[in-house]
Amino acid sequence: MTLHRYFARRFMFSFLGTFAVFFAMLFMIDLIDQVRRFRSDDADLLQLVTLTLLNIPQFIYLILPLIMILSTIALFLALARTSELVAARAAGRSGLTTILGPLAVAVLIGAFAIAAFNPIVAATSREFEQRSGDLRGRTSVLVLSHDGLWLRQGNDGGQAVINAARANLDGTVLHDVTVITFDDTGRPDRRISASSASLGDGAWDLRNVKVWPLSSQNPEAAAVSQPVLSLQSSLTPDQIRDSFGAPSSISIWDLPRFIAQLKDAGFSARRHQVFFQMELALPAFLGAMVLIGAAFTLRQQRGGRTGLMVLAAIILSFAVYFLRNFARILGERGEIPVLLAAWVPPAVGIAIALGLLLHLEDG
Secondary structure (H helix, E strand, C coil), X not given: CHHHHHHHHHHHHHHHHHHHHHHHHHHHHHHHHHHHHCCCCCCCHHHHHHHXXXXXXXXXXXXXXXXXXXXXXXXXXXXXXXXHHHHHHHCCCCHHHHCHHHHHHHHHHHHHHHHHHHHHHHHHHHHHHHHHHHHHCCCCCEEEECCEEEEEEEECCEEEEEEEEEECCCCCEEEEEEEEEECCCCCEEEEEEEEEEEECCCEEEEEEEEEEECCCCCCCCCCEEEEEEEEECCCCHHHHHHCCCCHHHCCCCCHXXXXXXXXXXXXXXXXXXXXXXXXHCXXXXXXXXXXXXXXXXXXXXXXXXXXXXXXXXXXXXXXXXXXXXXXXHHXXXXXXXXXXXXXXXXXXXXXXXXXXXXHHHHC
């Protein structure tokens, strides 16, 4: 048990060191990118540094498997260089038992990532989008809530807020619609109710419409019903779809409720379902990265084989990572089941790594 704790502690230090190196590199790269993006928006240095710090967590989270494989390689190369692996074998420890400590740490890091780091990434990415949108003068046009979906649009004549009970998959057809229009001074001037609204070329086509002029002393008495009404709009289908943002901007603790809201509103929740299951599979995937790294670097290397084995470990880990992204795309498109898209890649990585370990270590 003492040896397991020792290897686990060494792996944690290796992981933290690799994490710090990547954090520093990403900070410098992203700060330069923020300076380039907002150089014409009068953003000061403090704002740019804040944006960078808010943007880095999502990139760190994205490359967590890469950090894990490099940490594993660094650990076992260091142990081989100091002959500690030879001493462990001399003490009766097999190669498979040597990796139990690092493997347990990797699984714990994965569990911490989805339980705590994921909500942090979601909060910082939302704040980054909000602050960068404020600097650019752009904000999200769509919000989902328990009472349906809300859209905001603007044009030369003023603003309009649209509420709908449900919509089609891309948000271009709304049902049970209520619209509040505002004049150029920001005062509400009309309330419009419609059974449906379809987004056409530059306008919403409303059906079964009733219009209340809010400037009237008695809006109900002045209300007018008509079969159709065209409401000018600056929205496009792409803007509506992009307003959902990435599933990573939603905390994993809130994701099941958001998926239910998407379904209730009539949108497809498959993209978010795939992301949710892949997050749950993250500890297994990080464990696969440790096993792959150990399979190629656990043995004592001589001559020029060390670089070749490290390269083979990185190539195999990238292949499994590519398989994971490919399965995610297939899952989002509905080509394969959600659970298959999320759990098969880590299972494949673990199976390949265990096969290599059993072959190389125990013949």
